[in-house]
Amino acid sequence: MSSIRLFILGSLDQRGPMHGHGLLLLAEEEHIDLWTDFAASAVYGAMKRLAAEGLIVEDRVERQGNYPERQVYRISDAGRIALHDLRRQGLVEIVIKPDPVDLALARLDPEGLDELPVIIEERLARLRTHLEEYTTHLEEVDKYLSVAEVWSMRHQLSRWRGEVAWHEELLTALPDIITDEKELSTKGHD
Structure with missing residues (x-):
């Protein structure tokens, strides 16, 4: 079960299309590092993999002020199916890592x-x-x-x-x- 995939797909499903920086801000706002097993710094790499798998797709390009252009992604139909499976896995699987x-x-x-x-x-x-x-x-x-x-x-x-x-x-x-x-x-x- 991949927590970062669940976070990205779930966020895009609930909040609509976002760019990577928006997901990072959301992770920071929700203090994801305190209650999940991934670092927000992994978001961009995970987004690349999700896009390559067709689970998220390009929605548009945004530019605000002097900031660089940002690719905005949305969840695809295949992404919603994967999200359903990830949500179920997250609820069913028990993970207690050895210390x-x-x-x-x-x-x-x-x-x-x-x-x-x-x-x-x-x-x-x-x-x-x-x-x-x-x-x-x-x-x-x-x-x-x-x-x-x-x-x-x-x-x-x-x-x-x-x-x-x-x-x-x-x-x-x-x-x-x-x-x-x-x-x-x-x-x-x-």
């Missing part, structure tokens, strides 16, 4: 065990800060969002809360983890 912390935790450095609590405390502090910033941001933009957009952002917020809770539990389990790792390390050298 490198899990592998690092499973393969701890025996020489760095004593510094592990500080590393996890710092990581937890960064997560709490991000959660606080995200919560504040959601409260600030809530009034500008549709009900569905609020729920999308709340989903991300619940994921951050889950990360904070897991790290808090990990922090309390660290003495047992460190003891176990030291014992394993000693057994490995026998």
